[in-house]
Amino acid sequence: MTANRNLKRRVRARAAKTGESYTAALRHFRTTPRGEPMPEHTTLRLAVAQLTVVPDPGDTAALRESGHRIRALMREAHRAGARLLHLPEGALACPDKRIMSSTGPDEIGPADWSRADWPTLAAELRSIATLAAELRLWTVLGSIHPLTAPRRPHLSLFVIADDGTVTTRYDERMLSNTKVSHMYTPGSSPVTFTVDGIRLGCAIGMEAAFPELFLEYERLDVDVVLFSTHGPGTPVNNAPFALQAQALAAANSFWVSYATTAQDAPNAPSGIVTPHGDWLTRCPSSPASAIAVADLDLTAENLARPWRRAARGDLYARYQAHDDPRSLDRAAL
Template identity: 55%
Template sequence: MTDNGNFKRRVRARAAKTGECYTTARMHVLPRWVEDAAPEVRRLRLAVAQTTYADDPRDIDKLRRSGQEIRLLMQRARQAGARLVHFPEGATSAPNKRIMSEIGPREIGPSDWRRFEWAVLREELDATRRLARELGLWAVIGSVHPLTAAHRPHNSLYVVSDRGELVTRYDERLLSNTKISFMYTPGSIPVTFEVDGIRFGCALGMECHYPEIFSEYERLDVHCVLFSTTGGSPANEPSFAAEAQGHAASNSYWVSFSIPAHPGQADPASSGLVAPGGRWAAQCPTDGTAAITLADIDDNPGDLSRPWRRKARSGLYEPHRVDGDPRSDGRDMF
């Protein structure tokens, strides 16, 4: 126990000094013979983006600029060695509830989706897919996904492979009151995908408020959850980022937090990547500009907390519990 305690202290000391997550620091502190016997660590460089906030999908020029900005950030990410780049909710356009309201803008009512320039959005997404193929880069992009005319669209994340193919799509499941009442059709299933052996899950919008979304992805063995949002209300609401840190810590996996830039706001939230211990591994600037930040993530193979927590939830403690009211058992101390 003493040797184990000393080893943990050495690992924590290195993590505090270097900023590495516990698992990475542990790999450096382990003796060489143990390291050689340890499972191979799979790694991937992830870029997290923050884009200029755009909320009017009637404006063709704004849709074009959003597409151009996404592709510019993709190029920067690839030049920096990224394998995957993660974008915010509504990176193509995050339709404003008042702009879309058929009785707006003073009142909020059912959205009139005929106002959306769908053909322009499709052209920009096609150009983005082609660039992903050219760069050999995976991209996860927030966008509205149209359904047939009788149904409201989904609020979605498109997962585009390094071959320029749409691999899968995540649709926001737990919507806000306005979204479910007037704007979108909810999704129904979690979505996972793999890149270079790293398994990702997707979350969107205000789903950071729902820990069951994140615990579900832990059970699905993801190594990183990609959470895209436009932020709370106000947009610099700090709870979203704090909750992302909490989910990373309690589930022992990486959380990528992608949010649009909100220039001119005091203490705006910024995009970033949270390590499994709950600390920020990288963050974009808070000056309200479009940007990316990067970090090398891994599959955390030496992590002991996830298997222990699963064991603890499986009925481990039941044989040790005292029947009846334990407060009435034993000698009174007070």
């Protein structure tokens, strides 16, 4: 607490001397979680979306309508001043396991990927990238990425920069049993990217059920994890992925953007979780396309993150009582 008071005193002194605002003066004393100087831009206006997803990647008209809905949300995010728009799993195409089953809808079998309209998927992705450049809007959306036959595709998040380039792609690593057995090839690595000095990571699908992936992103010094999913979000299971997103944000002291489908919104709408595990903003809980926008403030003090890093190291070793019989005797009263 003393160090905190001293920091505030030094910041106020600089602000009084230079005429800067408190936030501007703070930037000269604070560093990012990576130990780097605070970037010039210390906030990120993030828009998180929900929309109805297309279950059949072979339905050309539906794919074009999906692209149209995404571009409409991009324009809405741009009007709201967003720097980045985050969309859910399968925003462009979210293949249904029964529709894709080569053995018919009554039996879930290996997916028949020849039925996917890959040219239209690629064309819609290019149109989205073109609009991202026009709006100067980073756009992260879920779709499928083909691999060389006979390999199954990846289920992915495409990261489109504000110049319209696909700067990177995250492929879901922790797949459900059906996904890995019949539908997709798993990814192999985490992905991070930086927007205005703020570092972001990606997760997708059911990966909120694997806290080790989010701890990995904490070690990679991310400020925000973009988690895109397709539920679950039903009254029966109480939307566990949304609850897990809150817990993971609090446990790792970073923001989590939770993007889900409009179909799941009545039980778990899209939203943004603070590093304390609270919802900063959420979309309406109705099954319709929508965005929610918030400013993520990198200058906000978060003493929990460095403390937890120290605690996960050897901080407690000097306090442990390895040579005390009263400590070693587990049955002692």
